[in-house]
Amino acid sequence: MHSPPRTEAVPVPTPAASLVFTTTLSHGPLTRAEIGRRTDLSPAAVTKAVRPLMAAGYLVEGVDEEARPSLGRPANLVRVDGGRALFIGVKVTGDEIIAVLTDLCCRIRVARHVRITTRDPGAVLSSTAALVQELLTEADGFGVRVSGMGLAVSGDVDRAAGVVRYSPFLDWRDVPLAELAQAVTGLPVTVDNDVRALTVAEQWFGAGVGVPDFALVTVGAGIGCGLVVHGRVVSGAHGVAGEIGHLSIDPQGPPCHCGNTGCVEAIAGDAAIVRRVGEVTGLSVTDSAQALELAHRGDPGAREVYARAGEAIGRAIGAVVNVLGPQRVIISGEGLAAYDLFAEQIRDTFAAAAFGTAAQCDVMTRPLPFEEWARGAAATAIQSFIGTEHV
Amino acid sequence: MHSPPRTEAVPVPTPAASLVFTTTLSHGPLTRAEIGRRTDLSPAAVTKAVRPLMAAGYLVEGVDEEARPSLGRPANLVRVDGGRALFIGVKVTGDEIIAVLTDLCCRIRVARHVRITTRDPGAVLSSTAALVQELLTEADGFGVRVSGMGLAVSGDVDRAAGVVRYSPFLDWRDVPLAELAQAVTGLPVTVDNDVRALTVAEQWFGAGVGVPDFALVTVGAGIGCGLVVHGRVVSGAHGVAGEIGHLSIDPQGPPCHCGNTGCVEAIAGDAAIVRRVGEVTGLSVTDSAQALELAHRGDPGAREVYARAGEAIGRAIGAVVNVLGPQRVIISGEGLAAYDLFAEQIRDTFAAAAFGTAAQCDVMTRPLPFEEWARGAAATAIQSFIGTEHV
Missing domain, CATH: 3.30.420.40 (ATPase, nucleotide binding domain)
Known part of the structure; x- marks a missing residue:
């Protein structure tokens, strides 16, 4: 089996670029003018923000043939290239681990569930690792590398430190989950509170758009x-x-x-x-x-x-x-x-x-099944990958 | 008595310009590099934002002689020109009206109080008008026009509509306060919830900086x-x-x-x-x-x-x-x-x-006397004047 091509996260350092990415993700395909209108950025600022995202292949541009005017230039539409990278999102409940494989557009490609019988961090982690391994195998079929993983658990979670400070349901205290999950999966890991992760998905794609x-x-x-x-x-x-x-x-x-x-x-x-x-x-x-x-x-x-x-x-x-x-x-x-x-x-x-x-x-x-929560976890991984977590 | 020179509000349409103004107000005088660092704006964006504010005279630039380096160019510092415009801020309590005259830096120049014995909107309005008249007379001495007035009352206040929807303490319901106050004072009037107005002052100058x-x-x-x-x-x-x-x-x-x-x-x-x-x-x-x-x-x-x-x-x-x-x-x-x-x-x-x-x-x-609340009302008037209410 040959290794899938590797994609590395290209830093997108400016708030403007992050804003352009998430706006295009939620509302795209969009013309540059429309991006400017929605983000309150000037045409020059949009151009500047779009450039590195295009260079990295996260955004692509193409003519919308359907919207081609009878006279004049056709409108160029900018959109996120979903196929550019894959992500894994995991939601841990008291009884179950739900994991999804998504693309850069955070569309779910594969979903997997596994029941858990103990909430011990070590056991949860090894069940998670097994589930992630299944998804990594699935990912090989897409020929695109998995660029990051998001892990969502309930309670007081310090995303920046990657630590679950206190999760009453899991009875966890001060578990350095990002570090542990990174060690067993080899992926960059983002951990966040599960409701906050779901909120990101709802803001990007749901009733919060x-x-x-x-x-x-x-x-x-x-x-x-x-x-x-x-x-x-x-x-x-x-x-x-x-x-x-x-x-x-x-x-x-x-x-x-x-x-x-x-x-x-x-x-x-x-x-x-x-x-x-x-x-x-x-x-x-x-x-x-x-x-x-x-x-x-x-x-x-x-x-x-x-x-x-x-x-x-x-x-x-x-x-x-x-x-x-x-x-x-x-x-x-x-x-x-x-x-x-x-x-x-x-x-x-x-x-x-x-x-x-x-x-x-x-x-x-609004009914949101646990796959949607796992998708939220994948969204936090996309945030970390693109550098949009502060926008 | 000759009329003081008139200053008209120059629209500052961009969020970047508003951000530059409030940052300079809270932290100034600042070098352009420091403004960029604090606002996360590029040098080009700072220059673009500063230009109309300078042209309108709200910001001024000068060499800081004390900070002059022994070699190389001196640092040019940008600051708000407090003397460029005056504002009135009014806080209405159940027993008292407190009014202040401030400059564009929201520094209090004059303060006045008056007791009230009735909370009837008409009576409160005419007491306010008398107090504002006193401050307008004081303002003449500064040779600068009063450019706006902020009115802060407790309760559910719709700032955009200029209406006090419900103020339990004053027993007011649906009072179109901005329109009424504008009619009796001739000033552009911003009405807001009193605690929100105080929060603006605290964010600009207090423990929220x-x-x-x-x-x-x-x-x-x-x-x-x-x-x-x-x-x-x-x-x-x-x-x-x-x-x-x-x-x-x-x-x-x-x-x-x-x-x-x-x-x-x-x-x-x-x-x-x-x-x-x-x-x-x-x-x-x-x-x-x-x-x-x-x-x-x-x-x-x-x-x-x-x-x-x-x-x-x-x-x-x-x-x-x-x-x-x-x-x-x-x-x-x-x-x-x-x-x-x-x-x-x-x-x-x-x-x-x-x-x-x-x-x-x-x-x-943090003890904040009622003058500080009235100063908050003046801050809301400055927001409306500069167009920073959305930043």
Whole structure:
């Protein structure tokens, strides 16, 4: 087997070039004039930014035959050359590792899942390495080298240092994940908080395209939130942001695994719902599917637990909206399976909690399967490759 | 009396020019190389941005004789020409109007206060007009025209529309304040939320200089918060942002004037403290000074009320820090007079509420008298004048 051709990341040092790349990725193919309009850059600045990206082969230019005017010069369109490089994105949940192989346009080419039975960092890492190896083998078929890998886990993740500071679900503390994953895969590794990674994908390709200020609220095992403010994902000065699961909304509320009481997650997270449904029904309830089934069968106690969870989520969204006033809130996560059980409470509580015109915020739901989260991890690897993580 | 020379606002259309202006205002005098370093602009982009600002006289350039090197060319320093234009900033509280006359560097030249006895918009407007007239007369002495006026009030303010949507303290709803103030003063008027205006001043000249992500929490009649994320003040897509006073932190808490229960402001705002100190002591307590005196004299009931207020403020700061992860939180406002009574509770509750490394955020206090808030209003007028409100 011959080695695929190697592509090396060409540094794209300027914020303008990064902005041009991500704009073309989200909205392309675009004319240079259109790039200028969308990025607020002058024609000269666009030309200057496009040049190194073209030289590296990340952007390509061609005539759009369909848009050829009957008179005059045809419009040259600039687009990202998806085939120029491949990336791997991995999302680690408490039960499963989901990995995708994407191109430079972050289109998923191959997806793989594997169940995990232990959350021990070493075991998770070796399962990840095996999955990555499968994808690297698939990548050989494309004749393009895999240029980087993104790893997304929940919790307090320091992307710059490559360290998972604290992940309550995985019970990890201070795991130097980037270094460890790089050692076992041989790839440049970017680690990030999973909701933040998903937010990057949503900003580039999803309901966040062209929306400078939005929040992505994820409901499921944890209650998370990714934020885009002034067109950029919020990372927090110390790596923590969007931690709405640990907003304490009731001093008399249940204890949370983080050490506080009355956190949103301690009321509306999967584990809290499962436990509480077991308590109120007196039945042995061991997972979300059972809790959900009881509620869907009409058990009033179980339905009440979901209603309270909806109120907690609505209150958390109200907090985000009062603090940041985003244009849009996107609700997603595996917890959407229960959405019919708490949609009304989310909306009513949010509407009551929102101050003044903040209530005008557009609240929508959007199912995003775990492949999409893994795609978000691949997006963070593309950010690192292109050097757009600060744009 | 001869008319002072008129200065007209010269449009500064590019984001780069706005960025150069505010950078020079905060950090100047600066060499062009230093401007480039701080703004991430190329030498050519700096030159292009500086040119129209120089032509309009907003920026001036001169040799720094002290920094003259023994060999080689002296460094040319660029600075804002403060004397080029004057501005008026007005802050309206429930009892008082505070107005300042500033130069283009937002330095206060003259300050005036007037008590108000009614919060009726018409009455407040005519008191404001009288105060502005005094400052316009003072401005004549400088031989420079007043180029704009900023008006800062609490609540949900739509700066773009010039409308106070809802100000609970003033009991105003949908007051077209910019239009009304423009009619009585003849000046271009910018209206904004008062905490947001103060945040602009703090970002340009205060504890926010050079800090890309910070929160300014104000404690007093209301509990407010101004936010800077990615170097820009957060305004909210619909005009509301930083409304931490109306985060509901306790479903069993006291009713709030906004219609919810357990809001931070319903526990820690001046009126709530005064009422509660009256209740627990059984004394007639009519204002903050009396409540404060009781607590400072050691009344255990009064001290307890302040302790609870401190917890509510700490919890609100915890919410901001968990959502945004700012580098710094600045606590200010007239409520700092009681700071010794609740500092410990603020710090302890914040530390417990902050998730993971978010607790590393630097929390500091900073007394900012009402003149500083009025200066913030003048800063918003300078933003409108220069066209920097989007930077």
